[in-house]
Amino acid sequence: MARLVAAYTLLFLQKTSLAFTPITFIHSTTTMSRQQHKTSAALSPLDEELQQWASTSNYGTIDKIIPSSSSGWASFRKVTVTDPPLNDDNKPVSFFVKSSTRVCEEMFKGEALGLQAMYACSQGSEDALRIPKVFHYGDYSASDSKGSFLIMEYLNLAGRSDDRALGRAMARMHLAPPTEEAGNPTKAFGFPVDNTIGGTPQPNPWTEANSGTNEWIAFFRDYRVGHQLNLAGDSYCSNLWEQDIAPRLHLLFEDLRGENEIKPSLLHGDLWSGNIGSADGKPSVFDPAVYWGHHEAEWGMSWCAGFGASFWEGYRSLIPQDEGFLDRKPLYDSYHQLNHYNLFGGGYIGSARGHLESLKRKLDAKEKK
Numbered sequence: 001m002a003r004l005v006a007a008y009t010l011l012f013l014q015k016t017s018l019a020f021t022p023i024t025f026i027h028s029t030t031t032m033s034r035q036q037h038k039t040s041a042a043l044s045p046l047d048e049e050l051q052q053w054a055s056t057s058n059y060g061t062i063d064k065i066i067p068s069s070s071s072g073w074a075s076f077r078k079v080t081v082t083d084p085p086l087n088d089d090n091k092p093v094s095f096f097v098k099s100s101t102r103v104c105e106e107m108f109k110g111e112a113l114g115l116q117a118m119y120a121c122s123q124g125s126e127d128a129l130r131i132p133k134v135f136h137y138g139d140y141s142a143s144d145s146k147g148s149f150l151i152m153e154y155l156n157l158a159g160r161s162d163d164r165a166l167g168r169a170m171a172r173m174h175l176a177p178p179t180e181e182a183g184n185p186t187k188a189f190g191f192p193v194d195n196t197i198g199g200t201p202q203p204n205p206w207t208e209a210n211s212g213t214n215e216w217i218a219f220f221r222d223y224r225v226g227h228q229l230n231l232a233g234d235s236y237c238s239n240l241w242e243q244d245i246a247p248r249l250h251l252l253f254e255d256l257r258g259e260n261e262i263k264p265s266l267l268h269g270d271l272w273s274g275n276i277g278s279a280d281g282k283p284s285v286f287d288p289a290v291y292w293g294h295h296e297a298e299w300g301m302s303w304c305a306g307f308g309a310s311f312w313e314g315y316r317s318l319i320p321q322d323e324g325f326l327d328r329k330p331l332y333d334s335y336h337q338l339n340h341y342n343l344f345g346g347g348y349i350g351s352a353r354g355h356l357e358s359l360k361r362k363l364d365a366k367e368k369k
Contacts, residue, residue, distance in 0.1 A: 045145035046099050053136055053151065054081045074100040074107070078154055087133070087153060089280065094154040095135065104139045104148035110195035112137040112150055114290030117183045117191075121176035121266045122169070129169040130155065130282035155279040157286075163307070166276065166283040167314025174265040174295040174319060182266065187211065189219045189264050189292050197270050197289035198343050203227060204291045212261040216294050217249050224297075225331070228338035234349055237338070237356055244360045251366045252331060252359075255323035264292040270336075272301045296325060300332035327362050330355040 043051065050062050060082030068076045077097050084092040100107045115134050122128040132153035139148045160166070178184035183192050188211045191204035203223045207215040226246070229238045256262050268275070269289030277284050299307075334355040341348035 045140045045142055045147060046097075046149055048142070049140055049149060050079060050097065050151075052141070057135070059083050059085065073102070074098050079151075093133075096132065096152050096154040097149060098152075099147060099149040101147045104137060104150075107148050108137045108150040110191075110193045110290075111288075112152075113183060113192055114195065114288050115152060117266055117290055118173065118268070118285075118288065120179070120182040121173045125172050127165060127168045128172045128282075130279040130284040155284065157284065158278045160273070160276050160283075161278040161281075162283070163311040164314035167307075167311040167316075168318060169283045169314075170268075170271075170285075170298070171315045171318035174267075174298070176266060178264045178266075178292060184264060184266075184292050187264060189216055191291040195289055195291070197339055200228075200231065200339050200342050202269075202289055202291070211264065213253050213256050214250075216262045217253060220293070220297065220331070220335075221246050221249055224335045225338065228335060228342060231342045232338055232349065232352075234341075234352075237349070237353055240353075240356050240360060245356060245363065248363045248367070249331075251363055252324060252328050254366075260322065262294050265295040265298075267291055267293050267295070267298050269298075270301060271298055272304045273306045276305070295319065296322070296328055297332045297335075299329065300334075300336045303333065303336075330358040330362070334359070 047062070047065070050065070054060060054062055063080040063082050064078075066078040068078060070076060075098070077099075079095040079097050081095070084094070087093050098108065112134050115132060118129070119131040119133055122131050132155050135151045135153070137148070137150040140146065176182065178187045186206070186209035188207045188209055190206040194201060194203050196202055205223065207219055211219075225241065229241055232238075253262070267290065268285050269291055270287065271285060275285055275287045277286065334352055337348050337352040337355055341352055
């Protein structure tokens, strides 16, 4: 689905709604009761789901539905209710609704769980990320209706603002402990469901409980770079990886043992400039490919994220740079370069080869010591 997915998913779509002339459907309590026999027949399956959800959640009835946009795989709308809940700033919540003709398991479950984890890991601090709260997701309940939907908090998205604040907010999320509330009660690497990065499947099987450096190495070897290489089908890169790099990956992580053992951090997973903005004066990130991993893996897309000195000052004020960070960076970059090749083809395979060759040289040098 290419990188255009980012233009049509999650919070960015909320911003695009401002560019459309809204079509407003007002379903007041009076209107519904006066025209109940007509309205029930005229409501779409999604409208029926929204009405039922608002009622059972004690949010009154649907007040306005404002369509914003659609992509090749989903439609989007802003929804208000007559008795809305309050957000963390004690303001009434509006809702952003995504819908699809496909089932929830393949469309919205991974996104919903990812948002819920990011929301849980961004609480309790004034300098945390602004992540929308997920209120509901699922398949249409009517047996004769096919489709699914996701209801989240509507955020007034603005452009990227304070990079130092963004750096600290990302560090806060990375430092959040894995908990049951955040979807990781066993302190493992992986995620409850597989998801996608762009249009590429991203497998996320859990490692064993209380995982550390060894488990992370195996996870990234098999389910990140190895997985992308299988999709790419490039014999040069695959041979380089299998013969010269994968068997020696542990040499890149010698400094991350014992007291410095790698612990699971929640990662956005696809952090580039198009997925960064702000909401309500706070940094916000969107269109994620969430999983629990080594915090350094977050920076595999930094080559197109525009992180300057201010960002790193904010991030490093909470998470100092570990020994060997620069040696490991080509490993994490290679995953995203390979993914870009699998999405777009072209010159990205050359970039991936360059990163893998750099890794081989670093490993050769380490073995000579």
